[in-house]
Amino acid sequence: MSTTMNSRRGPIDRIYGLLRSIPVGVLWLIVIVWSVPSVSLFLNSWRSRDAQRNSGWWTIKPGDLTIDNYDYIFNASAAGTIGNSLINSMAIAIPATIIPIAIATFAAYGFAWIDFKGRKTLFIATVSLLAIPLQVALIPLLQTYVNGAHLTLPFIDKTVTIIPNLGLVNTSTAIWLTHTGFALPFAIFLLHNYISSLPKDVFEAARIDGADHFTIFWRLVLPLSVPVLAAFAIFQFLWTWNDFLIANTMAGTNPDARPTTIFVATLAGDFGTNEHLLPAAAFVQAFVPLVVFFAMQRYFVRGLLAGSVKG
């Protein structure tokens, strides 16, 4: 098509040729528009309070740069330092990633390769729980963390304590326990898809050689499942690191247990006074996920493609 156009170049054809490059131009325009918000936040985080208040980030000059905002949020913030909340985020995100992976891999293996009655029904029931939105479980879970769980038996009128009050409210443990429960249906679904597609011969050969399920799981399934485990781990890590709702519900009032998302949201809540610290805090909060994102984009995309069903 382009050769026929080049053969009879008139001014109108030239305009037409120019217009043909518009789609690529539009693409890069969108790319620029998409990156402006992040860039402006990043640049603002290096500007002083007065500079942020009086002029836009595009007036930035190399001489204006200051690390005061970062210095302040790490050392002397009124809302506690961000360093503490980073540790809390780690204390939430690491167990909330590792523990569901372990439990879900057991279950996925069980659903895929252990024969028992009602396996299919149980699996469908488990996966169907993906339909439950987070909000539905919050109130009873918080009540359990506050009081424990007690059941009053009918007729003989005695109260049985099912879960004692462990004092979990306002701790990071409450947050990652909740994450663990909510991650499981999706994790089981994702890992089961992968583990059940492993070649059957391998398992049969191992069984004939006398290997038990524990050995097969440990020596065969875990090493073979590393890619899908990595995909889920990244997905779950980002999800828990960036979560705000569960953390705010379970530990929102305890400054010692709250993760960075709550730190940033609290800073954003007190209008005006600390606004100049927000860009730096938001950037610090986003730093870990961004590193994970750029380092392991391939796995992240894979987790996301599969994760498009998470409830």
Place this chain on the structure above:
Amino acid sequence: MYFFIILAVLVSGGIWIGANLLFNQLRNNFTRFRFLAWGLLGFIGGVLLSGNRLTVGSTSDGGALLRIAAWAWLPLCISLVTGTIGALLALVTSPRTRLLIAGVGLGVTGGIAGSLIIDSSQPNLSIPSLVIATIIGGAIGVGIQTLRKRGPSDGALLGATAGWLIGAWAIPDLGNGSVAWSAIALGVPAAAIGVRSALGAIPDETERNNRDQRSRSVIFLGPALLFIFAALVVPTVRTLYLSLLDRKSESFVWLDNYISIFKDPKALNLSEWQAIFGSRLFWAALICFVAFIILAIRARQQTGHLVELGSASSGPLIAGVVFLAFAVFTALRGTLINNLWWVLAVTLLSTSLGLAIAVLADGVRLERVAKSVIFMPMAISLVGASVVWRFMYIARDSSKSQTGVINALWVGLGRLSTGSGLPTLIFGVVVLAILLALLIVAVRALASGNPTRSVVPLITAGLLGWFAWRYWGITGDGVGGFRFNGSGQQVAAPIYFVQEPPFNNFWLMVVLIWIQTGFAMVILSAAIKAVPTELLEAARVDGATTSQIFWKVTLPQISTTIGVVVTTLIVLVMKVFDIVKVMTNGTLGTEVLANNMYREAFSNFNTGVGAALAGLIFFSVLPVMFINIRRMQREG
């Protein structure tokens, strides 16, 4: 605190591995397995007694070591006895000897353990309740076994044992009994369990294999099912139950919470419905529908269909529906309307923008860089994204310079449009030149008998023409962020994105669109690349244009994936919380269901309404999730 949690996690892991190692013995060495398993059961039984400080000696004070020894001796002794009995049962085949070993052995052990129970815990047995509980337990056992289509004797024995335990220990008061009674109360059920075990035969190879499979299914699935049950199933049922109770969960109000939500004008306010017809959006929708009718009649003459994918008539139809929906959503207010608006706007714009970018970027140089930039917001938290956009949306009053990008551009455009210098002239001429080029393309397309190719240039030219009309001040004073104050002076007039209802809702939606477009793009881009090249080649050979190939070949091929993206986004948007919480906390007419639920449940402590709002979210995503899960099952 952390020490205990780490300890608990490690112990759980140890128990899991230990259970596996234990059941490995089931196939390898049955006698050893029986010894370990029965010993363990005996130990647990002993711990239940002495761990609860029910037995002699277990209450003694002293050093930590002494206290542990004081309560550990009994479980250890019991476990040795039961372990030995278990191992013997695996070896001895004569039925009478088996009965003697298990029945008498366990009965005596239970009796001794019962006689060791301290005075204050001995049950004050009442024969009638014991008999009744035993009979009821036995009957339930028989019933269950009948339902499972098995012989009744097994169920009767186990059910009666359980009934005896309840009747002897749970119903009567503890503390006024005698040693003999508590020995009988514990010895009889222990003997019954022993008899039950002795009656069974020693399992052969296949039976042991079956037991291995069954036990592994429990070991491997147990932890997950336990967590899911405790963190998902029970809380969900309880929330639905709480939503039928009043604000302090004290008495039933049935559906009153739900009704009050729908009656609350803050949640659903239809009183301004006449404003729909006054809004500019409504008239824009009307114009689109007129254009659709004209184009559709033409299309019918040519192709026999009023509207097709990518036909000239489909554009105005979709635009008209969107304009009409926005006209409705800006006139009718309330939490529920806001949620619907969020779902429509974010789902539609994210999906279509994501699709557009996926198509535009396909095969372009530096494709991966472009896609990474669009995709990057996915890695940022919603809280972080809200902060990012807060700085984009900053509006400062007219006396100060704007520090937010959008308002700076908007106010700058106003200055440019109303100014008279060289920049104003250059900008205006550039706009006119682009307009002219677009018109030429459109005319060329029309002249070559290809009207569909003129649609995009014509629409763009129309919008640009309207912009130029306003820019040059042919009607009005110009375009951009300015106004005239009382004394006729021109001052800057920024847009208060977050503060001005009802459109502040839309500006909050932009934040989520900014994030989710990357998600839609990644998934749709993968789908586009998976379209078989032979199909595209065949269409090209048949003389299809690029846009025809897209609408008629690519789009139908990726329609399932579009469905995935749309359903995922609907579910996600229905639950939107963080953005609203951080940016407005639901004030200024931006409330949504999830934030409302959070406030009712955790700030106002109105558990009933909070649970009802959660239930409402649940019921509204249920159909969509149902579709999603059905699809997953088809694929998986």
